[in-house]
Amino acid sequence: MTGVLSVGRPTRPDSAEPSETPAHPGKGLAQDEPLIFELGGWDKSGVDFPTEARGAGLDASDLEGLMRAAPPRLPGLSEPETLRHYVRLSQKNHAIDLAVYPLGSCTMKHNPRIGEKLARLAGFADIHPLQPIFTVQGALALMNELAHWLKTLTGMPAIALSPKAGAHGELCGLLAIRAAHEARGDARKTVLVPTSAHGTNPATAALAGYQVAQIAQTADGHVDLADLAGKLHPDVAAVMVTNPNTCGLFERDVIEIARLTHEAGAYFYCDGANFNAIVGRVRPGDLGIDAMHINLHKTFSTPHGGGGPGAGPVVLSAALAPYAPVPWLTHGEAGFDLTEEATGEAGSSLGRMCAFHGQMGMFVRALAYMMSHGSDGLRQVAQDAVLNANYVKARLSGVMTASYPDGPCMHEALFDDRWLEGTGVSTLDFAKAMIDAGFHPMTMYFPLVVHGAMLIEPTETESRRELDRFCDTLLELAAAVRAGDVERFTGAPFHAPLRRLDETLAARKPRLTWTG
Amino acid sequence: MRYLPLTDADRADMLAVIGASDIDALFVDVPKSARLAGPVDLPGHAGELAVERALGALADRNRAAGAGPFFCGAGAYRHHVPASVDHIIQRSEFRTSYTPYQPEISQGTLQVLFEFQTQVAALTGLSVANASMYDGSTACAEAVMMAARVTGRRKAVLSGGLHPHYASTTHTLAHSAGVETRRLAVAIDAERAVVEAIDTQAACVVVQTPNVFGAVTDVTAVAEAAHAAGALMIVVTTEAVSYGLLRSPGEMGADIAVAEGQSIGNGLNFGGPYVGLFACREALTRQAPGRLCGQTVDAEGRRGFVLTLSTREQHIRRDKATSNICTNSGLCALAFSIHMSLLGGTGLRALAEENHARARALHGALASTPGVEIITPRYFNEFAVRLPKPAAEVVESLAAKGVLAGVPFSRLDPEAGLDDVLLVCATEMTTARDIAAFAGALKAEIAP
């Protein structure tokens, strides 16, 4: 058997009494809220239609035999009930607008509201993707401007805007690499990925039809060059490296990684999830990369929305540019144009990654963010992000164990659970106690290369006051660990809308929909 | 800078705490040759007003759908979204939260996902739905790859009625994963030819209803043929409002149903962000892509929700995951779910009936326009017409006169030889005046 999770993380609370009867105790203004299916409203609607549309006057006899016997069995709510339902639910969520959201590798920064305002302009929000090209010149100009900013910031000659999130961008990059190898009759089978990589990297490589081989990591948290060199055989299509990496460190040998990769006839894919640490200070193009996706929902601050939507444009080197997916944004005599088919001038294109042209709503927000900061402000973004992470690392080191204490980190600080050894408190317990203290936990148990990982990414939009409040709280919690106040941790959280949830029950007896 | 709280004094103090001489000392791992001495060659920072003016000017160069008569569909539909939907999705706790990795402080998002999954399952007539995909086209590609895993077969049959963007997306994504797609000839009644193309090599057959020409078909016979050959049937829907009126994919025998959910709760947005719906039979759950939210209890026995069956996903299974998807379309799924909660089943039915009625009104107007031949027999809110001249030329000309007359089929598939075919759509947004303006302009345009 392989792959046993050695960190031993419990996934069900000790005191769980599986119960089918929900209790609704309610606490102060923290309202309990049933499911919409439990609020009645089976024959109700919160939307009014002209009377003739109310079933009576409308003839749909032409669809005889193709119609549902009855409307879908779903409840409707009046507008006041709807507002109550969702506002109550919203109050059970943490948000970046409430406090620091220190999830390492996630770049939870402030989301400027100007992006929301601009994305709602009718000229962006109310245009159809297949309107005649001459009626959407402003939208294409915006895409062109966004492309210019992203290419300039990365120092790369080409870009594909259509990928819809980071993992979709990774796939786009690997498919371009695959197409480039196939075009020269050199189909290859393997992609090398470091052990510290995001799970999307190996998953994407497999989806792109490659076998995945791992590259070892050195004791100080970097790609092991000797191991890489040994594995770069002629069957390797690409090396995927996150830089800065998931330990929060800049791969100082990155230029050599690129050289070795190219020498072996492979391409260098850079996972740009952590671009926030270096934007304006380093152009990945100067490091020798061939492709990199940019999470607009991280570095360029489009909101995460509880899990999306994101946007994952991919910058490409000159060698990969001919294989970029359609649509291609081109400059015609009458203005901007779109090449939407992988034929003719785009005959080498890898094809289409999705319907239409990409996440326009995210493009507007990201460009507004970049223009607001400007080239000077974006450089300051990276500097403040790195400064804040190093400040947190400096304040917590000595109490918590930093995994890589020597030298600076980049945008995130990695700690492990050595300092918790023998205390009876785990990384999970510590994280849950942070909730009681008013903070969202950091990323836990990732990256996999250290034991009981705690990965803290404060981002540049935290004030020193908020950072101090955060660090003071963690130090106070650490003192409680050392004082032996184990109960405060192992039972936590006590003050959240719910106590620890029974994930084992959820997985053993999946209930994925309401069934009455 | 208005988004950066640190002052220079803060920065100096913090560097002292860190023990670094200056900010450059923190970037010491960057190779010297790659260190930029100053800002890159892009404009400097700008105030909010300046950014509003610059991007507002770009917005003004687009012709908004609402600025005049509008008849475009073909995978993106213009519907009315109640004001409360946009108000709710702008709440900080929804808009600025992350994927719900800490369930104790993410119950808002998690309960919404559970409700969303239940709504999608009810609409598609299947028992399980996931927490969303990027959009309908990528959901279609994921469904095909899932069918290949379930059946152990490597071939997918795509109906010629499938939206061409969906077909090409599916080909791109499935091909490298070792699944070959066979797209059948494009035709209004393409579903007829599907049954004969199914063989025991096929992992699945993909049919769309209403199809890209707007044609509504009963695909029960396709399901029977697929199942007899040991293949799955995947039903694609690009217009989710049609669920209100038409038989569901599940009722017609679908094993997997995917859809573009944009029509409910989400605007046109020039093609994105949208929200992919994904539902399947319960027995297939462990091969499904994407996140699943499930019900459980907390330490005090109270009902709560968590992300579950995560061993399918990339962050645990890595190269053996069912998909590489991580970020999905959470906030668009929320918008969908709120709009659906307002509508309810009866409201969706009424909305669907109204859409159909408007399309019939459009049908009537165009049918009486000389030179226009209506070629979609039975439709929901969208149908195809044949014009006496290239549809793209007609659309360009009418757009110059203020009428967005629909989508020329050649825009979606220039190789199909259907240059004279125009796809037109009407929704509850379409007024009688719009229809009259369109019919009048079209009559003048194609008059001999």
Next chain:
Amino acid sequence: MRFTKDHEWVELAGDTATIGITAYAAEQLGDVVFVDLPAAGKAVKPGDALAVVESVKAASDVFAPIGGEVTAANDALSGAPQTVNDAPEAAGWFVKLKVADAAEVEVLMDRAAYDAFLQTL
């Protein structure tokens, strides 16, 4: 009962071997929530993927410790995966194999050797 360094056990009776994961492995996995078992008739060589055992946060491949043909899978685990935690080396068995070469079993560790191996981890 014989053991492997991958924390699997094999018990031979006649030419049929019963295979499962050890108590140590079950403990390390935490709450088992799902076991993906092969169909009867599947032929395996030593080292082939035989089953997948899942906890909430991990999925682990179980490799065939010996070669043979699967004659039965423990279908009771689909409704009661917790049996793997409750009785890993008894009712929580995974599959029965018709053994190709009994000598493959003989070279595996006995209980004492496995216990000693666990001490080294």
